[in-house]
Amino acid sequence: MIGPDACMAALSATWPAARAWSQDGWTLRDGASGGKRASAASAETGARAADLAGLMPDGALAMLRPGEEALESDLAALGYSVVDPTLIYAAPVDDLAQKPPHVSLFDIWPPLAIMREIWADGDIGPARLAVMDRVTGPKTGLIARLSDRAVGCGFCAIHDGIAMLHAVEIAPAYRRQGAARTMLHGAAHWAQGQGADWLALAVTEANAPARALYEAAGMQVVTRYHYRYLAR
Structure with a gap:
């Protein structure tokens, strides 16, 4: 079976953002209204939950994967709600x-x-x-x-x-x-x-x-x- 990282890379490449860039420990995306997959931020090494809202002033949206439980807990404590639990088959x-x-x-x-x-x-x-x-x-x-x-x-x-x-x-x-x-x-x-x-x-x-x-x-x-x- 293929690995999770390969699947996530394919997901990103085949439903791409209009623009993506790194800032303060996050990969940020401008999806140009193309949906959550193309717009959500994803964590890099050292990402801090407290920084995300300031980086996405129109409404902060993050994609969370298995292994990011500490970041998940911090985002939950800041009032971030869970949206669209999703499976990749x-x-x-x-x-x-x-x-x-x-x-x-x-x-x-x-x-x-x-x-x-x-x-x-x-x-x-x-x-x-x-x-x-x-x-x-x-x-x-x-x-x-x-x-x-x-x-x-x-x-x-x-x-x-x-x-x-x-x-x-x-x-x-x-x-x-x-x-x-x-x-x-x-x-x-x-x-x-x-x-x-x-x-x-x-x-x-x-x-x-x-x-x-x-x-x-x-x-x-x-x-x-x-x-x-x-x-x-």
């Missing part, structure tokens, strides 16, 4: 890859207008599409079809042999009909063709249906993280 590409059934899934980049519409209906708007545009490695959009219509889409990108699947959105009327499963296996098939060794993804602990799908496919939890947020 992974599996070998060769175990997941299946050629999609005829016309059930296509990979295409840049995304079609219908893909942008499906994403927009799931609150994945222009700022998150801009995150996808910033990715510099191999990447693609995925569009799933059922009953001769587009019903879902996702984004997949590769860093250092790890393909990360992001922004999976299935239209509500077509959920639990196999489109997400087709997308998962189709993403692995695309990644296999690009020479990737692993497929990974992040999902919130609260998303039980998605977790059940990934576990049924043989994916395993590699690591976890959550955010601590101090509102202004």
Whole structure:
């Protein structure tokens, strides 16, 4: 199994900030409204909880990983709330890859207008599409079809042999009909063709249906993280 650090590096590279820099023991990120993954600060050696609020005046947001319990305790004492406990699942590409059934899934980049519409209906708007545009490695959009219509889409990108699947959105009327499963296996098939060794993804602990799908496919939890947020 791949290690937690490799997964986190792939997560960052395939959902990148608009800008990142080091300051006072923290890696700070300007996500340009591209979501928490692209915006959260992460601790470097010597990071101090007391410094973070002054570095992020619009609302301090930190990503916490296993092993950062002391920092976690300090942030909690300062009033930072836990947000979105998240798991990263992974599996070998060769175990997941299946050629999609005829016309059930296509990979295409840049995304079609219908893909942008499906994403927009799931609150994945222009700022998150801009995150996808910033990715510099191999990447693609995925569009799933059922009953001769587009019903879902996702984004997949590769860093250092790890393909990360992001922004999976299935239209509500077509959920639990196999489109997400087709997308998962189709993403692995695309990644296999690009020479990737692993497929990974992040999902919130609260998303039980998605977790059940990934576990049924043989994916395993590699690591976890959550955010601590101090509102202004």
